[in-house]
Amino acid sequence: MVETSREVGNSRSSEAVVLAAAEDVFVRRGYDGARMQEIADVAGINKAMLHYYFRSKERLFQEVFRSILDRILPPLVEALGSELPLGVKIRHFVDGYIDALDSSPALPSFILSELNRDRSSFDAFIRDKASAMPPVLQRQIDEAVSSGRIRPIGAEELVTVLLSLCIFPYVARPLLEPLCGMDEEAFRVFLAGRKSFITSFAFSALRPGA
Amino acid sequence: MVETSREVGNSRSSEAVVLAAAEDVFVRRGYDGARMQEIADVAGINKAMLHYYFRSKERLFQEVFRSILDRILPPLVEALGSELPLGVKIRHFVDGYIDALDSSPALPSFILSELNRDRSSFDAFIRDKASAMPPVLQRQIDEAVSSGRIRPIGAEELVTVLLSLCIFPYVARPLLEPLCGMDEEAFRVFLAGRKSFITSFAFSALRPGA
DNA sequence: GTCTATATAGGGATAGAC
């Protein structure tokens, strides 16, 4: 808002537009498949301006990818590392996470593809945001186990199970849909039932007893 | 073996070498990131020969990808669609599938990335190989439910759960490892425990009762 | 800040000799 001059489309605002355009194209095409020209087109600016704002494709990608991780990870870590009672927490997590996935179904495939392409760069970045989560979760699990409410399970196991069951259908849709003989509509229905399926499946697996 | 002439490295044998090289490079780099030059180098032949054997990068990729699907899908479909008793079948599947993943941990990420990049081309191909699997599985489930051995679940749900739990750790390793605060060694241990975890978790979830 | 024009490189593909 505090602009120094009369320049029409500059700094803050345009940069946000460009970043949104870049995210759109990167997510659809992947880093290697993305074209600076297409990003410029989507952003409604000149190709040269991309290199003016961000020096290179690589730098632009880094900004986009970090901003995505910054938007995705904190809610996830907070949800799983909160002090809510374990059962409530699981319900909450699945509910909120599936909603997030439904609003950006292509995001997980993109994130995982890129992380597998270039693993080292973001390891510290992710580690940094997640440090508090596993200890809290493990303590809650241990308490619930002691009082006989659930059977033993590692925190990493539980996190992996929840993330697997939530994310996998979105990542593996092109495989699952034909594999299970579903058409587009059937898959839509399948996804719609995930929230309740995952929670009931997880609770069923966790309940103690033989 | 029945070669027509004295040509040294030709047809059958070289083609197999080239396909193996191409698979190696495509899996590591993805379609867009792969370079024909690198494939030629790995195969130990000239770049021009690649275009002699396979007309284009796209055709080469199609061959590689189809051969991968041909190697991966039939065992999977057969394992899940067999007439073995349900419990045995699940144990067998998890056991065999995790072994397969351990021997090619980068494969699932590649397959899913590429399928998400270009979904339509392989839909019919996959569908064709899987048609018999869901009906058999659903019938077995229904029988087990009727006799009170498991609680109700859809065949697609069960397939999705098993595939999710087996595959996801391999696809999401660059996320899970830092997220759960594991180092490389810890993750290796984590993976080593998957077989028994997945089977016991699944059986626990399926057992009937409140 | 914004544009046009262009430099420069890389990569897929082919020609043509052997």
Place this chain on the structure above:
DNA sequence: GTCTATCCCTATATAGAC
């Protein structure tokens, strides 16, 4: 079948006018 040399297009990146 196999090689070298090269075509040609595309994509990133920059120069330089406005």
